Amino acid sequence: MMFRALALLLLAAPAAAQDRFSPSDLDPLAVSAPTEVMVLGTPHLSAAPDDFTTDMLEPVLQRLEAFAPTHIAIEAVSGEHARFLAAEAARYPGVAEQFAGTALRLSGLAGETVALTPGEAESEAAGLAGTAMTPAGHRETAALFARAGDPWSALVHWLQIPEGARTAGGPVGEELAAALDRLAASRNESAAIGAVLAARLGHDRVWPMDDWTAGDLFLSVVPRLQAAIESDPALQGVMSDPAMAETQAAYRRLTSPEEVLEVYRLFNEPGAQPARAAAEWGAFLRAAGDAEAARARVVAWEARNLRMAAHILEATRGMPGARVLVIVGASHKPYLEAALDDLALVDIVEFE
Incomplete structure (x- = not known):
């Protein structure tokens, strides 16, 4: 009896291998x-x-x-991941500068006027999601995202300010305003497609999803x-x-x-x-x-x-x-x- 059961098990093995679970198998239950x-x-x-x-x-x-x-996701690292790469520079030599240099520089510039840690700024910016904003509100949120290490979401808000009003003011200093203008003009698909489209659609942010x-x-x-x-x-x-x-x-x-x-x-x-x-x-x-x-x-x-x-x-x-x-x-x-x-x-x- 034991040998017969073993034989049946062996015969069934190829079929079982073909019946591997896929999470998409659950779709009909949704x-x-x-x-x-x-x-x-x-x-x-x-x-x-x-x-x-x-x-x-x-x-x-x-x-x-x-x-x-x-939601618009872009090939860029999050502010949290940028800080991780910078802190672990010995393990990831050159990676922070190559893939998070812009984020870290703008975070430093915003830190001159935004009296929050990058993590605090990220939480503050997230808390403003879905609120109607004046140009001053977009300027403030741009500074928060820049401080958080997410220059692309900062750019989303910068681009929602009428072009003639995209000037330094409030928490956006002269250097940060110039940096956002350079980012807006850059040949980078995260800016030229991601941030531009997000601003056009009135989004609160883009979602950096790269990971090194x-x-x-x-x-x-x-x-x-x-x-x-x-x-x-x-x-x-x-x-x-x-x-x-x-x-x-x-x-x-x-x-x-x-x-x-x-x-x-x-x-x-x-x-x-x-x-x-x-x-x-x-x-x-x-x-x-x-x-x-x-x-x-x-x-x-x-x-x-x-x-x-x-x-x-x-x-x-x-x-x-x-x-x-x-x-x-x-x-x-x-x-x-x-x-x-x-x-x-x-x-x-x-x-x-």
Whole structure:
């Protein structure tokens, strides 16, 4: 009898393996509307041609506005994470300056007039959410977000002040006002798309969702990866892969509103995502010269994307029917969609 039971168990094993649980299996039980997430894979606009201007993004902005997001998440670190990276500089050399330098500098500038710690300023700014604001109120909230280490949300409020009134005053000193103006004019998609759209929609903030906690793992293998790239055919061929070459060539087309829209459609074409991910990240899995270092690079990348997905989820606070726009470098798009699509009550919406 025991042998018969064991045989039946073994026969059933493959079927059981196919019945693994997915959180999305629970969707039919829900009584509330799902969260809709649009992941906008973007070229990094700092690498656009010299004749690119941010007003060329208007056709893209109009399509995103039609999605009517309730939350906008951006590829930037939170003020809390910026302070963590700065405090742990020995563990993350150079990371705070590269990925949180603007946030930390504006926090310091705002600290000259805002007599709160960054954490206190963040709580104060959050408490103002949903309140009707005059230009003076937007100026005060911009200063609070800047002090909190969230310059992008500070910019959301700065842009909601009529252009002629965007001047120093109250808690916004001359240097902070100039810094916010520079941020507004920057070729950074978190500003040119995220903050601009959030201001247009009257949002209280944007939601920084990047996370470099696994950056120490990545940094630990950089010298070995640099050596491997010089000798490993799998890594040397990444940029010549047709899928990668197409997106790199597309940067040169960012020269008119019509071309910019077509480039964004190209970067977000659903059917193209598997080939691009295979070209860019499959190369590290194929690398034989230093397989351990290459695998560590993939692990750090996947961990970063999983943490991003968690921050996106947390931003909604479980709001039924939330619509989240995620603005992120195009390489992240397939990973974030894969992580989010498997969760309960999350529906992926495509950019068209």
